[in-house]
Amino acid sequence: MRAGSLRMWLRWCGGAALALLIAPGLMAQQSAPRAGGKPPVHGQAAARLLIRNAMVIYGNGKPAFGPVDILVRDGLIARVGTTPAGDPAPDAIIDATGKYVLPGLINSHMHLQDERGGRPQPLQYEMNLYLASGATTVRDVGSDIEKAKRWRAESAAHTLVAPRILVYTPQWRTRSLSAADLLAPAGASLEALREGIRWAKQQGADGLKFFGMDRDQLEVSLDEARKQGLRTAAHIAVEETTARDYAELGVTSIEHFYGVADAALDGIQDFPPDHNANNEIHRFGRAGELYLQKNLNREKLSQVLDLMIEKQVIWCPTMDAYIASRDLIRSQNVPWLKDYLHPTLEWYWKPDLLKHGSYFFGWTNTQEVRWKKDIQVWMEALREFANKGGLITTGDDAGFIYNLYGFGLVRELELLEEAGFHPLEVLAHATVNGAKLIGMEDRLGRVRQGFVADLLVVNGNPLDNLRVLNPYGVDVVKVGGKVVSNYSALVPGDPAIEVGRGGGIEWTIKEGVPYHVPRLMEEVKEMVTRARAAGK
Numbered sequence: 321m322r323a324g325s326l327r328m329w330l331r332w333c334g335g336a337a338l339a340l341l342i343a344p345g346l347m348a349q350q351s352a353p354r355a356g357g358k359p360p361v362h363g364q365a366a367a368r369l370l371i372r373n374a375m376v377i378y379g380n381g382k383p384a385f386g387p388v389d390i391l392v393r394d395g396l397i398a399r400v401g402t403t404p405a406g407d408p409a410p411d412a413i414i415d416a417t418g419k420y421v422l423p424g425l426i427n428s429h430m431h432l433q434d435e436r437g438g439r440p441q442p443l444q445y446e447m448n449l450y451l452a453s454g455a456t457t458v459r460d461v462g463s464d465i466e467k468a469k470r471w472r473a474e475s476a477a478h479t480l481v482a483p484r485i486l487v488y489t490p491q492w493r494t495r496s497l498s499a500a501d502l503l504a505p506a507g508a509s510l511e512a513l514r515e516g517i518r519w520a521k522q523q524g525a526d527g528l529k530f531f532g533m534d535r536d537q538l539e540v541s542l543d544e545a546r547k548q549g550l551r552t553a554a555h556i557a558v559e560e561t562t563a564r565d566y567a568e569l570g571v572t573s574i575e576h577f578y579g580v581a582d583a584a585l586d587g588i589q590d591f592p593p594d595h596n597a598n599n600e601i602h603r604f605g606r607a608g609e610l611y612l613q614k615n616l617n618r619e620k621l622s623q624v625l626d627l628m629i630e631k632q633v634i635w636c637p638t639m640d641a642y643i644a645s646r647d648l649i650r651s652q653n654v655p656w657l658k659d660y661l662h663p664t665l666e667w668y669w670k671p672d673l674l675k676h677g678s679y680f681f682g683w684t685n686t687q688e689v690r691w692k693k694d695i696q697v698w699m700e701a702l703r704e705f706a707n708k709g710g711l712i713t714t715g716d717d718a719g720f721i722y723n724l725y726g727f728g729l730v731r732e733l734e735l736l737e738e739a740g741f742h743p744l745e746v747l748a749h750a751t752v753n754g755a756k757l758i759g760m761e762d763r764l765g766r767v768r769q770g771f772v773a774d775l776l777v778v779n780g781n782p783l784d785n786l787r788v789l790n791p792y793g794v795d796v797v798k799v800g801g802k803v804v805s806n807y808s809a810l811v812p813g814d815p816a817i818e819v820g821r822g823g824g825i826e827w828t829i830k831e832g833v834p835y836h837v838p839r840l841m842e843e844v845k846e847m848v849t850r851a852r853a854a855g856k
């Protein structure tokens with residue numbers, strides 16, 4: 321273990337007091353020490369960590385297999401299989417009997433946030449929630465680049481308890497354009513755009529976030545990004561350029577849904593005369609109608625998807641970021657907000673047109689119904705895109721719109737199943753595809769010998785219920801104390817039947833360093849309780 325992480329760990333834990341705070345139910349889930357091996361220490365890499373008796377979800381969509389042992393050494397997966405007789409004794413053991421092990425998830429669209437609207441919020445709060453939800457890698461597509469670079473380095477050194485961080489900065493634009501240019505980008509010189517991208521490269525960005533561009537600006541920007549060897553992520557607004565332009569000119573990934581439906585319209589968006597793109601009620605309300613417009617040409621939509629596939633554009637939909645628009649009361653009342661919602665976020669989410677995504681003023685049933693129908697078409701497009709060979713990744717874009725870090729990522733997986741993907745495919749989106757998106761498919765995204773030991777040890781089978789990945793856990797049916805499928809032959813009235821709690825990730829292992837998820841969540845609860853008591 322690195323001394324730095326030990327110090328930080330002690331600081332967050334507050335020593336022995338923490339053990340008393342951990343709910344007894346959560347403690348019970350931790351692998352009990354067994355003869356011949358002790359469980360790992362939270363935040364401390366063991367020289368030889370053995371995960372014993374695990375069912376493995378490999379990552380690329382092939383069926384689960386096991387039970388097998390997984391040996392972790394020097395941050396890598398050293399072996400997947402049977403432990404040979406005479407193998408040196410491990411320094412720590414995770415007993416994964418009855419558990420599933422899968423690659424750490426790649427959250428391919430998120431924002432590093434240590435404040436909201438100018439109010440502070442501990443970065444650790446967000447980082448704990450992401451690790452607890454299984455994200456071992458995050459692609460930051462918009463935060464302060466200086467801070468992001470520092471956190472990226474600290475995470476790589478394991479001095480910050482956090483997923484691996486990739487920085488895709490939008491700040492290249494603010495370096496190259498004046499405020500006036502940003503409002504009226506047509507005024508920006510094309511050379512200034514190139515300079516901004518070169519600046520980002522010099523700063524050590526892993527990639528670039530694009531938005532709001534005319535065709536000529538997009539052309540030079542993507543050209544310069546290619547020259548600098550930087551990958552690009554595009555949030556397309558309603559503008560001159562659509563997914564067609566971005567695909568033709570070689571963007572790496574398209575985020576959300578914007579620009580895809582727009583490219584399939586015969587004509588343009590049917591906004592009423594008073595539509596104001598700076599008013600988020602207008603913008604988000606009507607964004608949920610684009611796939612429903614009468615002039616949406618399904619044939620054209622298929623052609624746009626074909627072009628995206630031909631140009632190898634990856635699609636990161638972040639459906640969970642829009643789900644409050646189709647189901648507001650659910651999003652406002654999910655049970656985990658009670659213990660885990662930081663007061664800064666709670667404040668930020670209150671309706672206020674000056675805060676991004678806080679547009680829920682008098683949200684109507686009609687608006688929700690339109691979003692529901694719109695999302696159905698969007699889901700069909702995603703399924704068609706993947707059926708034809710397109711790559712989909714999973715990002716949660718949380719921190720806005722009643723979308724809590726990490727919980728949003730698990731919700732995204734659920735929504736992809738709703739879109740028609742098998743849970744194994746969904747997990748491939750979150751692992752192998754995510755690794756391809758960031759160019760790390762030779763190291764990440766698979767439970768494979770020689771790959772980086774980013775692993776999740778899950779209480780339960782995510783293929784049976786993706787919700788077991790939710791740090792809040794799930795309801796389970798038990799008969800005689802043993803978890804069974806709710807489709808098993810239950811006899812009504814049998815007193816041995818009970819409803820219990822289960823699920824949750826037990827251990828999130830990042831580059832060989834194990835983090836105990838109940839502890840991460842207890843720390844989150846502590847941070848929230850403290851901030852609430854301080855009235856912040």
Ligand SMILES: [Zn+2]
Pocket residue numbers: 429430431461462717
């Ligand atoms: Zn975003």
